[in-house]
Amino acid sequence: MPPVDDSPEPAPDIYRGRFESCFRAHHARLLAFAMRRVSGREAAEEVVADTFAVAWRRRDRIPESPLPWLYAIASNVLADQYRSTRRRRDLGLRLAHEARADATGSDPAESLALREAFSAAFAGLEEQEREVLRLVAWDGLDVREAAQVLGCSQGAFRVRLHRARRKLTRRLDAAKPIDRECPTPVPRPAEEAR
Amino acid sequence: MTRDSRTDALALMRAVNPTSAEELREATGESELARAMEAAIAAGESPARPIPAGDRVAMEGGAGGAFRRPGLFSRRRAASVGFGLACAGVIAVLIVLGGGSVDTVKEGGRPTYAAAAVEVAEANPRLLVTAPGWAIVHAHSFEVDSGILEYRYRNDPAYGRDANSLHLSWYPARSYGTVLREHREVSPWQERHGGRLVETSTTVLGHPAITFHDHLGGGSDYSTFLRPQGRVFVEINARLSPSDYSTVLRSLRAVSVDRWLSAMPPEVVQPAARSEVIAGMLDGVPLPPGFQIAPLEAETHFIDRYQLGQAVAGAVACGWLESWSAATRSGDDAAARQAVEGMAGARRWPVLLQMVQEKGYEGDVLPAHGNGWPSYIVEAAGEIAAGRLRRHPAVRTTRIDGRVYGEGIPANVAPVSVLGCHVRG
Numbered sequence: 340m341p342p343v344d345d346s347p348e349p350a351p352d353i354y355r356g357r358f359e360s361c362f363r364a365h366h367a368r369l370l371a372f373a374m375r376r377v378s379g380r381e382a383a384e385e386v387v388a389d390t391f392a393v394a395w396r397r398r399d400r401i402p403e404s405p406l407p408w409l410y411a412i413a414s415n416v417l418a419d420q421y422r423s424t425r426r427r428r429d430l431g432l433r434l435a436h437e438a439r440a441d442a443t444g445s446d447p448a449e450s451l452a453l454r455e456a457f458s459a460a461f462a463g464l465e466e467q468e469r470e471v472l473r474l475v476a477w478d479g480l481d482v483r484e485a486a487q488v489l490g491c492s493q494g495a496f497r498v499r500l501h502r503a504r505r506k507l508t509r510r511l512d513a514a515k516p517i518d519r520e521c522p523t524p525v526p527r528p529a530e531e532a533r
Numbered sequence: 534m535t536r537d538s539r540t541d542a543l544a545l546m547r548a549v550n551p552t553s554a555e556e557l558r559e560a561t562g563e564s565e566l567a568r569a570m571e572a573a574i575a576a577g578e579s580p581a582r583p584i585p586a587g588d589r590v591a592m593e594g595g596a597g598g599a600f601r602r603p604g605l606f607s608r609r610r611a612a613s614v615g616f617g618l619a620c621a622g623v624i625a626v627l628i629v630l631g632g633g634s635v636d637t638v639k640e641g642g643r644p645t646y647a648a649a650a651v652e653v654a655e656a657n658p659r660l661l662v663t664a665p666g667w668a669i670v671h672a673h674s675f676e677v678d679s680g681i682l683e684y685r686y687r688n689d690p691a692y693g694r695d696a697n698s699l700h701l702s703w704y705p706a707r708s709y710g711t712v713l714r715e716h717r718e719v720s721p722w723q724e725r726h727g728g729r730l731v732e733t734s735t736t737v738l739g740h741p742a743i744t745f746h747d748h749l750g751g752g753s754d755y756s757t758f759l760r761p762q763g764r765v766f767v768e769i770n771a772r773l774s775p776s777d778y779s780t781v782l783r784s785l786r787a788v789s790v791d792r793w794l795s796a797m798p799p800e801v802v803q804p805a806a807r808s809e810v811i812a813g814m815l816d817g818v819p820l821p822p823g824f825q826i827a828p829l830e831a832e833t834h835f836i837d838r839y840q841l842g843q844a845v846a847g848a849v850a851c852g853w854l855e856s857w858s859a860a861t862r863s864g865d866d867a868a869a870r871q872a873v874e875g876m877a878g879a880r881r882w883p884v885l886l887q888m889v890q891e892k893g894y895e896g897d898v899l900p901a902h903g904n905g906w907p908s909y910i911v912e913a914a915g916e917i918a919a920g921r922l923r924r925h926p927a928v929r930t931t932r933i934d935g936r937v938y939g940e941g942i943p944a945n946v947a948p949v950s951v952l953g954c955h956v957r958g
Contacts (some may be wrong), residue, residue, distance in 0.1 A: 351882040353889045353907050362570045367558035374552045387574050399880065399911055419816030459551050476546035507542040 362391055369409055372478050376417055396433050407484040410474070414488060422439045460510035468503035475500060513524040541629065650794055653677050657703060657795040658762045660738070660769075664784035667699065669798050675837055678705045678765060682797075699771035706761035712768075713758060716745055716842065737769075738785055745773075757782065791817065795909060801837050810838065814845040814884040821852030822868075842888040843906060850876065850910045851954035857917045858956045871918075872884045876914035909948040923947040924956055 369390060373383035390413040394401065402408050460468060474485040487498035538638050547833060578645045656677045662684055671683040679702075686697035717732070728749040736742060739844045740759050747754040769785075771778060794801070815826070829844055853875045860868035877883065885907040916922050926943040927950035942951070949956045 345700050351886060353911070354880065358574075359570065362573065363566065366566060366569065367561065370557050370561075371552040371554035374557075388569065388576060391570070391573035392576035395574050399908060399909040453545070454549060456547060461546075472543070473548055477550045478554070504542045507546075511542060511545065512685045513739075519728070 350365075352398075354401070357401050357529050358395055358398040361394065361401050361409075365409055366391075367411060368406065368478075371414055372410055373417070375473060375477055377420075382420075386413055386416050386420065390525055404484075407487040410478065410480070410484075410488040411490070455509055457502060460513075462505055464503065464506060468498070468506060471496070471499045471503045474509060556747055612648050619750065637929045647939065648723075650675075650797075651790060652788040653680065654793050656764045657791065657793070658759070658765070659788050660701060660767055660768055660785050661796055662699065662701065662781055662784055663790050665781050667781070667784075669796055671798055672801050672837060673799055675797070679769070680804060697777075699773070699774065702768045702770070703765040704768070706766055708766055709758070709761050709766045712766075713743065716756060716758070737782055738787060753778075753808050768805070794956060807841070810841060811845055814842060814887070815849070817883045818846070818849055819878070820849060821856050821872070821875060825848065842884050846882060846884045846888070846910060847952050847954075850879065850913060850952055851949075851956075852915055854922060854949055854954050855953070855956055856919065858922060861922075864958070873914075873918050876910075876917060879914040880911045882910075906951070913948040913954075922949060922956060924949060 343494050353401070366387065368381055369387050373386040374388075377386060381506065383479075390409060393412045393416070394405075395410060461472075464472075471485070474480050474488055475482075478485075478487065482493050482496055484514070485500075486493045489496060491499075572667075602730075615921050657680075666686045667684045668687055670685045672680065674680050681700055681702045682700040684701065686699075717730070731746045733744050733746070735740070735744050735757070736945060737757060737759055738761070742757050742759045743756040744755060747756075752772055753774055754770075754772045756768060756770045759769075769782070771781060773781065788796075806828075811829050813828060829841075829848060853872045857869050857872035857876075860866075860872060889906055898916055913922070924947050926946055928946060
């Protein structure tokens, strides 16, 4: 016999439509955000569920551009989970190993070299530095949004980003040279110039 | 060349991004998404579920943008967006305040319609589509200088949101040239989609007009602009076949004020139905001590359900808030508690839900915190629950022709100010 869900249906309120739209629009990006920071899809889905549970409680406060707001909640959820379960292993290292290299070209040797160079360099950063870089490079936020997520000023974020970027660059350069050049930098509005 | 001069750490990181949100989105089915959403809501509803108390979400306080008036122009198609935006700037600074701040308009010689509705009608060419099957289903806005009536063809078996709908709109006469100029600009997007604009001069009911026929994407989109008559000019817009559109234009009739107003949809509340509508709005809403319905029933200014909803919900909320304020000043804890309880469920008051639905406040259209009128009531409820009802910063107002208008909404405005409550400090 299938389980019967007898929990009462939440009563509608004036903010439900906004929450639903926010959920549908940003669920995938939030899941990607979580998967870049925890081990395994299941754990990431748990982070997303907890994040949207908080968002539901605060649905009267969902901002016009909710993504940085959601990321900020997710960061708190992650911090809480880290504290309570010590789930965090060496995420930077794991992610670096899982990093996809296929986007840089079809040469497997190049991809492998690139991935390994990145793995080593990224793992050598402080977690705070990795997070600054993740927000901009992987989560697609601009400086203003990323600063909101971290709860700091844009100026402070720019400084952190500059330092982390420089440190990563130096570590990459210090790694064993590869035969072919790195991908041509693609100008993005999120970078320090903004 | 060494890596030193070429390495870009961020570019490299982007190239090795381990997780693609796009791929996750494509891999997640609708039912899975719906289940996840319901689970999140259930978890959020559960008081036993621990939620991290991290407070960086406090930045939400700065999320509110400028006050904007929802509704007007919100459903216009892209070709008229420029005009809509131009008007929005004007509208934003002249907002008739909700609640009890408007003056009662005297009943004129037409006792069956709201005086303000008659004012709209008298300034309008009052065209009706009389072709069989067409009926006005919604008034997106209904004001003297601007309004949008949506018609639907009810005999269509494929009756749907976009099936055979037609908009009859009116705008300020002074905007006629601007609107025509903007309409003649074919956007790059339209060009890419095969848009081809054919302009012809014509007459509608003997009145000079210009018709644009847009063959966008192989379709057939018509807009006819009648030369201004008095304060406004009229636009008819529809995606119809040439023969159907011709039928519609030929069926247009200029009618009397009474007949025009009688064709308006239910949200344009007629006085005969006002008492019943008000009673329905109060259903499920706890009423403050001494609440009087009669002043609401006697008010003839409100034209549509939304405005009436503002008056009704605002009167109830102000009743509770003023009661709380008085009780707090006199130390009447029981009365203060009663007011807090009366307002506690405001976010679920049916009248507010109805207003949200009528204005299309759904999804991204629902204004963020601080931008939607219903949210001010919820915010005020939160304030008295927390034991402090702010009176400042207040809405900046101005008085024009004896009526009070909001001139500007300061950031973090006190909700009682927007609601128009008379709360003493």
